[in-house]
Amino acid sequence: MSTTATLTAAQEATQKAWSKRPLIISGPCSAETEEQVIATAQRLAATGKVDVLRAGIWKPRTRPGMFEGIGTKGLPWLQKAKELTGLPVAIEVATAKQVEDALHFDVDILWIGARTTVNPFSVQEIADALKGVENVPVLVKNPINPDLELWGGGVERIARAGIKQIGLIHRGFSNYGNTDFRNAPMWHLAIEMKRRFPEMPIICDPSHICGRRDTLQDVAQKSVDLQYDGLIVESHIDPDNAWSDAKQQITPETLAELLGNITWRKEDT
Numbered sequence: 001m002s003t004t005a006t007l008t009a010a011q012e013a014t015q016k017a018w019s020k021r022p023l024i025i026s027g028p029c030s031a032e033t034e035e036q037v038i039a040t041a042q043r044l045a046a047t048g049k050v051d052v053l054r055a056g057i058w059k060p061r062t063r064p065g066m067f068e069g070i071g072t073k074g075l076p077w078l079q080k081a082k083e084l085t086g087l088p089v090a091i092e093v094a095t096a097k098q099v100e101d102a103l104h105f106d107v108d109i110l111w112i113g114a115r116t117t118v119n120p121f122s123v124q125e126i127a128d129a130l131k132g133v134e135n136v137p138v139l140v141k142n143p144i145n146p147d148l149e150l151w152g153g154g155v156e157r158i159a160r161a162g163i164k165q166i167g168l169i170h171r172g173f174s175n176y177g178n179t180d181f182r183n184a185p186m187w188h189l190a191i192e193m194k195r196r197f198p199e200m201p202i203i204c205d206p207s208h209i210c211g212r213r214d215t216l217q218d219v220a221q222k223s224v225d226l227q228y229d230g231l232i233v234e235s236h237i238d239p240d241n242a243w244s245d246a247k248q249q250i251t252p253e254t255l256a257e258l259l260g261n262i263t264w265r266k267e268d269t
């Protein structure tokens with residue numbers, strides 16, 4: 001198969017995934033090793049319930065000295081995972097260089113992380129790098145602080161760059177101290193964003209809202225009840241030993257169970 005044919009097939013798969021409801025995205029918080037990425041992708045694909053493979057390549061860690069992502073070296077692993085499973089791949093980008101690298105290695109969907117959405121300079125840099133790019137959907141996570149203008153402003157910057165397929169990811173908002181949630185959901189804010197951008201899909205990220213496994217099911221169900229368009233859930237072949245966000249990751253098989261336990265809206269099934 002020629003490169004062009006492969007790209008077209010990949011783009012078609014991405015378009016198909018993008019329009020599916022519910023849209024289910026899953027994969028590790030971080031790409032760690034080639035084996036881990038491939039095994040996770042294969043086990044997710046085997047569930048038959050996942051539309052897009054996610055993995056963090058560059059990780060914006062709160063404190064220094066932690067695993068900050070495998071970097072560009074991990075991008076060929078995602079290409080290989082896609083080749084083996086047919087799943088489109090999605091990664092987080094935070095700089096123009098990361099956008100360039102991602103597109104060079106045929107990443108299908110990009111997302112802007114919560115720590116990037118807060119910074120208009122960064123979002124604009126990403127938007128500039130996306131000018132002239134077609135057929136690459138971009139998901140914009142809410143900023144870590146509960147500021148809808150900032151979230152909406154990020155979305156508008158990406159839209160002005162000419163990106164036609166933009167989605168929202170609700171991952172909750174930072175709060176100080178111990179609460180039931182790692183990031184407070186503040187559902188009403190996400191619902192207001194949904195009202196402001198009715199044409200855009202909104203995806204819930206229970207992993208970063210909960211920060212733990214035992215509450216993922218309830219938060220996922222709540223988002224379905226609120227008519228969200230999909231879920232992005234972190235999964236790992238060995239969650240307890242994950243190099244980042246170990247407490248909130250689940251195995252692909254547990255994800256399949258979680259999805260199976262959800263009461264979906266009639267139009268989603």
Ligand code: PEP
Pocket residue numbers: 029056060092112113114115141171208
């Ligand atoms: C992630 O998706 O792994 C991540 C870093 O998320 P967030 O930007 O929501 O903190």
Ligand code: MN
Pocket residue numbers: 029030234244245
């Ligand atoms: Mn994570």
